[in-house]
Amino acid sequence: MNHINNFTKENQNTEQKAKEHMLQVLDQIKKGKVTMTPRFYFTLRFTALIAVSVLLFIFSSFFFSFLFFALQASGYYFLFGFGLKGFTTLIILFPWSLFLIQVLLLALIEWLLKGFSFGYKTPLAYLILGIVGISMLLGLVVYLTPLHDDFESEAKHNNLPVLGGLYDHVRRPSHDHGIYNGTVIAISTSSIMVKIDDAGDVATDTLVVMDSAALQLSKQVSLGQGVFIAGEIDHEKFIPYGIHITFTPATPTQRPEFGSSSEEFSAQPTY
Amino acid sequence: MGEHLETDEAVVLDVQQGNAEKFGIVMERYQAKLFRYGRKFLSDPENISDLVQDVFIKSYQAIQSFDTSQKFSSWIYRIAHNSFVNELKRKQKAPLRIFDFDTLLNHPVYEEEHSSEEQVAIKNMIDIGLNKLDPKYKEVLILHFIEDLAYKDISDVLRVPTSTVGVRIKRAKEALKKVCDITNI
Numbered sequence: 001m002n003h004i005n006n007f008t009k010e011n012q013n014t015e016q017k018a019k020e021h022m023l024q025v026l027d028q029i030k031k032g033k034v035t036m037t038p039r040f041y042f043t044l045r046f047t048a049l050i051a052v053s054v055l056l057f058i059f060s061s062f063f064f065s066f067l068f069f070a071l072q073a074s075g076y077y078f079l080f081g082f083g084l085k086g087f088t089t090l091i092i093l094f095p096w097s098l099f100l101i102q103v104l105l106l107a108l109i110e111w112l113l114k115g116f117s118f119g120y121k122t123p124l125a126y127l128i129l130g131i132v133g134i135s136m137l138l139g140l141v142v143y144l145t146p147l148h149d150d151f152e153s154e155a156k157h158n159n160l161p162v163l164g165g166l167y168d169h170v171r172r173p174s175h176d177h178g179i180y181n182g183t184v185i186a187i188s189t190s191s192i193m194v195k196i197d198d199a200g201d202v203a204t205d206t207l208v209v210m211d212s213a214a215l216q217l218s219k220q221v222s223l224g225q226g227v228f229i230a231g232e233i234d235h236e237k238f239i240p241y242g243i244h245i246t247f248t249p250a251t252p253t254q255r256p257e258f259g260s261s262s263e264e265f266s267a268q269p270t271y
Numbered sequence: 272m273g274e275h276l277e278t279d280e281a282v283v284l285d286v287q288q289g290n291a292e293k294f295g296i297v298m299e300r301y302q303a304k305l306f307r308y309g310r311k312f313l314s315d316p317e318n319i320s321d322l323v324q325d326v327f328i329k330s331y332q333a334i335q336s337f338d339t340s341q342k343f344s345s346w347i348y349r350i351a352h353n354s355f356v357n358e359l360k361r362k363q364k365a366p367l368r369i370f371d372f373d374t375l376l377n378h379p380v381y382e383e384e385h386s387s388e389e390q391v392a393i394k395n396m397i398d399i400g401l402n403k404l405d406p407k408y409k410e411v412l413i414l415h416f417i418e419d420l421a422y423k424d425i426s427d428v429l430r431v432p433t434s435t436v437g438v439r440i441k442r443a444k445e446a447l448k449k450v451c452d453i454t455n456i
Binding site for chain 2: 018042123
């Protein structure tokens, strides 16, 4: 009986306290101690969402179009066909800083969207796939315009602040990672000579592929052909793991009179 | 008396337009409901009462953000839910849940109809086994079976897709059944 009395008493106390609390809140409202936050404050979130969305789509279309442009201009997309090593090099050369900005913008937009029913009612994967899909399409459209060619040209003349650095070596693959664009200038059974385009940071402008690799390659390439070649240096020898013919001259070039001995191609590349 | 027959949304519209006293009607309507909701998360009545008062203050402050074409109950339950869950986390020192894979994809879901006997049985099971459940299952069971909110309204309270609510309720019922089986209830 005592237990029931205590329970009833507790309930009465709680109800009494609840009423007091309600009166306190009303009193605070009347006295102006508790005030409504103005409507414009809440519309700021919506404005921020619009602004971030615009920023995201501008940045994303730039990001994807630049990726398409850089892959095509440098020839990096040939790396897809060079097996695991080619793919690994592609991952290393990926513009991760731009990708990080893209991810941060996506996270920000996702957070802003959480405040709106459209945002939280749509499963996250669909939302991200939708944004990335639209961005890729926009990127493709931008890629088809001369925007990046113009930017590259401006960057060459140092007229492109902030973004200029992106275009510095966009047409020259990374020699540091053993990737070159060049022209086949000599072929023998034991070596192949490739004249490097835009040699820049390498001491010699000629790449020499020797031994078994050369034997294998000699069946694939012919003189005067442009090649995109990727490889590694092992005991001062260039061992290619992939080669792609980028162009074949209209008039086949004569094979030079180098003879067949490897000694004639003894020049080692210096990196 | 007539004003008490107004919908919540109509009352809130008046409050938004400057009739602050009408907020008293909102508080009268939701005081008991929110208190009861709080009891499912917390045990100390004094603490719950303070939190409910805090929910009303937060609601009044943010009332201009409420879209009167939406359901007010979902909106105020959302504020209350956040307050109770935050308090619970503070007390339990639970780790912050950053990402929930349930919200990643769409799940096929339909809102189950339960007979009144089933409802009573589930409510009884909830009373007994609730504290042994994961908070994310606990909250959907309370909102659906105790507070009688539809999946769509729960989705607004928890800010997750409606399909996620369906999946959680299904899993919560399975988890609850398991708890009851283990404890021979």
